[in-house]
Amino acid sequence: MKVLYGLCTWGLGHMTRSLPIMRRLVDEGHKLFIYTSDRPLIALKKEFGDKCEYIESVEYPSPYTKNGTFGLRITLMMPAIINAIMKEHREVLKLSRDLDIDILISDSEYGVFDKSKPSFFIFHQLRYVPPNFLFVLKNQTERFNYYFRNSFTKFIVPDFPFNGGLTGNLSHNLSYIDPEQVKYIGILSDYQRMNLPQDIDYLISLSGREPSRSVFEKKIVDQIGVLKGNVVLVRGMPENAERLKIPNVEVINYAGKGLRDELMNRAKFVIARSGYSTIMDMVELGKRGLLVPTPGQTEQEYLSEYLAEKLYFYSVDEEEIDLEKDIEIAKSYNGYRPPWRTEQSVEKFMDLISTTIGGKK
Structure with missing residues (x-):
């Protein structure tokens, strides 16, 4: 199976949480085309070497600022971001056709989809949190994702479906998106549990x-x-x-x-x-x-x-x-005891892919 996997370049978190899924795809012998740029691209080349193919992606304008006005800046930059998404999508459609891609997986890259093929969108913010002075638009931010409802086969949320999970209203209690189109698979982490003494205070x-x-x-x-x-x-x-x-x-x-x-x-x-x-x-x-x-x-x-x-x-x-x-x-807080961990989350995601494409290899 040929997989085009797109990754957001705003930090390394999107890459690290996708690594367990990417490793599973590679281990099962699927052909993985990684579509990203900047630091994630450099890190993934070190991680997988010649086991994957790499395509430098269209970069979204960065909303990060020196004065901590991320929310305001990303709101004002939406026209430029949407323009980048459209450019990205045109490029991805050509890649999907030229490389004969079977499925597309995107971690927070809105343009990485092909309506004629199974396309999965991994995201934990189905609703954005706007700056305080735009708080009245909180529910309207969900409509941005709702606009893409027909672009992706499923919205994949790396969170649990119970009691608001870890993300609360970022991805639960939705107003517009059909719950049937959302799959909560559980947490995704690149960390491995090790039997070591806990000697760092x-x-x-x-x-x-x-x-x-x-x-x-x-x-x-x-x-x-x-x-x-x-x-x-x-x-x-x-x-x-x-x-x-x-x-x-x-x-x-x-x-x-x-x-x-x-x-x-x-x-x-x-x-x-x-x-x-x-x-x-x-x-x-x-x-x-x-x-x-x-x-x-x-x-x-x-x-x-x-x-x-x-x-x-x-x-x-x-x-x-x-x-x-x-x-x-x-120290008086309880932490969070997950109903399952990354290994089972990856299984849930792979089962979803298998069900969607009918076991195609």
Whole structure:
């Protein structure tokens, strides 16, 4: 079976959560054409080598800003983003025809579909969270996805169908999209459970684009001395970046997959941004932690509030963070016990593909 797999390039989270599905497709002997660009393309070439073919994708305009106005910027940029989607779709239709593609899978790339073939859209935001001054448009943001209802065979949500799951109103309690077109398969995480001693008391994971990453790092470093025990700080920087030295703290500029898996498995408590991929990783490994949303990223801010209300994970705004106090509060929260984990989620997705295409290989 020939599969065209498109990946959003706004960060690495879309790639990491899709990796378990992509590995399964490759392991089963399917021909995988990866359609993406920028950092995900570089990382996937290292991951799969010559086992896959790679096509550089059309890039959507980036809504990330220096002043934390992500929600406003993405709203204003919609005409440019839609133009990129249309260009992308024209390119994908040609690829689908020229490469004789059997199915198309997209993680958050709206133009990666072919109405004449099974097309699956992996997404956890069937409804966007607009900036506060546009909050009256909350339900209307679902209509943007509703517009694509006839483009994709199924909307695939990496979340659970029960009690609002981990995403709440981002992908549940829908107003327009037919529930029959939505399949909740469960979390997708690239982390592997390992039988290791939990000897890291605090694992601090910094991520995201500059300058927000550096701003967060400075706030953490200013307070990190209050933490007792074995503390590890992963900076999310290139490996050859200038080293940061902090007394009694192990500082790692960049952790590749092997080291990243080991550190997360060893961690008793995690401090990180509230990106959805990070949340799924924590749930996959049964970790408790403190979430700090990126200022201005409305999705992260909503997830932090929602998960705190559910008593799964405590969160705090970056400007108000007090590590000593906030960690003690966060330790009283329950975490989230998933009804199943990534291995079963991938099975559910593969079963859906098999059912849709009638077992075609």
